[in-house]
Amino acid sequence: IRFVVIGEGVRRKWLKSRIQVANIDNIELLPFQHNSYSLAEIQSSGDVHFVSLKTVCTGWAVPSKSYTALASGRPIIFQGSEQSEIARMLRECEVGFFVPEGDVSVLVTSILDLYNNAKLRAKLGVNARQLALERYNQNFIVKQYLDILFSRQIASPVTPTVNVEI
Helix, strand or coil: CCEEEECCCCCHHHHHHHHHHHCCCCEEEECCCCCCCCHHHHHCCCCCEEEECCHHHCCCCCCCHHHHHHHCCCCEEEEECCCCHHHHHHHHHCCEEEEECCCHHHHHHHHHHHHHCHHHHHHHHHHHHHHHHHHCCHHHHHHHHHHHHHHCCCCCCCCCCCCCCC
């Protein structure tokens, strides 16, 4: 099993130090790849996506990388609060595994289950892609947004035509 972490996040230095101190050889840290590859190429290069959100952020934030992971047709392992939007999506749509924050044994089990079961990985990946196409496409999201605006009479009641090419 190989883990690839892409980006320049605030915990990168900490993670790099932990990898070196523990002499871990199956985690690769890469800089942000925006000049080398498209987002689609990056997102589809892995077999599984890991997404995390601290429990205290539940209700205040949703990791946007969850939606690009769905679009790539890959399963998600999400670590955070069971009350979060991503955990709810995993339960309802069968697109990956939920791991309670800090529960290392459930995390390891989730990784191994997906590693050892190609059919499960494929099924969850197909579900993920389908969910992205049906519920998180640009036309659908814009329509929901406009429905909210109109229902609160924040915007004009004129029904706009929404047609966004993806």
